Amino acid sequence: MTKDILLWDQTVFKEQEYFELDFLPENLLHREAQMRSLKFSVSPALRGSTPLNACCRGAPGTGKTSAVLKVFSELENATQKVVPVYINCQLDSTRYAIFAQIFKKLFGYPPPSSGISFKKLFSQIAKHLVEKKRVLIVALDDFNYLMASKEADEVLYSLLRMHEVQPGAKAGAIAILSDLTLDMARDLTPQVQSVFLPEEILFPQYSLEEIKDILKYRIKYGFMQGVISEELVDRVARYTAETGDLRVGINMLKRAGLNAERRASRTISEEDVERAYEGSRYVHLNYTIRSLKKEEKALLKCIVESGKDEMMSGELYDRFREKTGLGYTSFYEMVNRLEGLKLVSLNNTGKGVRGQSRLVSLMYDPKEVGKRIDV
Numbered sequence: 001m002t003k004d005i006l007l008w009d010q011t012v013f014k015e016q017e018y019f020e021l022d023f024l025p026e027n028l029l030h031r032e033a034q035m036r037s038l039k040f041s042v043s044p045a046l047r048g049s050t051p052l053n054a055c056c057r058g059a060p061g062t063g064k065t066s067a068v069l070k071v072f073s074e075l076e077n078a079t080q081k082v083v084p085v086y087i088n089c090q091l092d093s094t095r096y097a098i099f100a101q102i103f104k105k106l107f108g109y110p111p112p113s114s115g116i117s118f119k120k121l122f123s124q125i126a127k128h129l130v131e132k133k134r135v136l137i138v139a140l141d142d143f144n145y146l147m148a149s150k151e152a153d154e155v156l157y158s159l160l161r162m163h164e165v166q167p168g169a170k171a172g173a174i175a176i177l178s179d180l181t182l183d184m185a186r187d188l189t190p191q192v193q194s195v196f197l198p199e200e201i202l203f204p205q206y207s208l209e210e211i212k213d214i215l216k217y218r219i220k221y222g223f224m225q226g227v228i229s230e231e232l233v234d235r236v237a238r239y240t241a242e243t244g245d246l247r248v249g250i251n252m253l254k255r256a257g258l259n260a261e262r263r264a265s266r267t268i269s270e271e272d273v274e275r276a277y278e279g280s281r282y283v284h285l286n287y288t289i290r291s292l293k294k295e296e297k298a299l300l301k302c303i304v305e306s307g308k309d310e311m312m313s314g315e316l317y318d319r320f321r322e323k324t325g326l327g328y329t330s331f332y333e334m335v336n337r338l339e340g341l342k343l344v345s346l347n348n349t350g351k352g353v354r355g356q357s358r359l360v361s362l363m364y365d366p367k368e369v370g371k372r373i374d375v
């Protein structure tokens with residue numbers, strides 16, 4: 001019996017970092033095809049040529065950032081002649097801020113804090129690339145933030161036409177997007193489209209079996225042997241598949257492990273998993289709400305403000321139109337996108353035309369959704 005009890009200085013974790021959300025695993029299972037496409041896009045840079053541009057698209061938690069970071073780390077290990085720069089556009093959402101990050105990566109220190117003009121910053125970057133014969137590859141994660149702040153055109157234009165200002169300068173861009181409806185052809189200017197022309201790399205949601213494989217890998221390296229049963233792994237995987245976001249499963253495993261430790265147990269129980277889910281399910285909500293457009297948040301807010309957690313589509317549209325002035329086609333597209341992101345569910349009542357009679361229900365407690373919306 002005592003062998004089941006965990007002493008105060010003992011733990012169920014072998015390597016707890018395997019359950020951190022920013023942990024980059026050695027192998028990205030089930031993303032071989034996407035990694036191959038990414039490598040193909042950047043490969044010209046290894047030969048000193050301009051890389052192909054790329055656009056990685058997929059719902060939150062489908063491995064886009066991880067795949068790009070893995071390819072970047074392989075590039076950095078292979079050569080100093082290719083400089084990959086990762087930008088989180090939520091944190092750096094202006095052209096100046098992005099080029100300041102590029103400068104920092106190239107020179108190893110930030111641009112002068114007294115501030116220099118964009119023109120000067122840009123020309124120092126371009127000169128450096130030519131003089132040192134280095135090729136620049138910039139990943140723009142959460143690219144939708146750049147689109148929203150109207151900076152996307154300027155950033156891509158400056159980056160991809162650098163050679164016109166400084167002949168011989170070579171740079172490529174990888175846009176990372178969790179908004180599947182964002183249409184580059186519609187939302188970027190023709191001048192930018194003509195130089196961007198990205199290779200589309202799609203990241204579909206993981207199947208239940210794929211989720212299990214990925215979670216088992218974390219369990220193998222992250223937990224001591226025998227901490228969680230096969231049956232409970234299945235349960236965690238099923239909860240994860242409901243949102244399609246791997247973060248839910250990874251975070252659940254960590255919380256379940258901590259719950260077991262709190263009970264001084266060497267093994268995770270059903271109850272530990274259920275309690276973990278109560279917290280981890282909001283991990284998906286946090287990340288998904290981050291990826292929404294202002295109008296999509298406004299749409300969710302209409303349901304939250306109604307005081308109910310479900311509304312008939314027609315009534316919801318009336319409120320939405322009052323708030324945003326947008327028409328039915330935009331509304332219809334947005335409701336479908338929110339369903340795709342598993343933030344709402346849609347039930348047909350069989351009456352009305354063009355979806356007017358659908359019941360739109362929030363998948364989360366309205367209070368929890370409301371807390372995370374800031375429109």
Ligand SMILES: Nc1ncnc2c1ncn2[C@@H]1O[C@H](COP(=O)(O)OP(=O)(O)OP(=O)(O)O)[C@@H](O)[C@H]1O
Nearest residue numbers: 021028029060061062063064065066178214246287
């Ligand atoms: N194939 C995989 N193998 C192992 N871990 C994975 C895999 N795909 C995703 N993950 C893990 O899932 C979590 C989310 O992945 P990641 O941040 O790459 O997703 P994303 O698609 O960029 O999400 P978002 O659009 O919300 O930024 C990370 O902790 C990552 O390590």
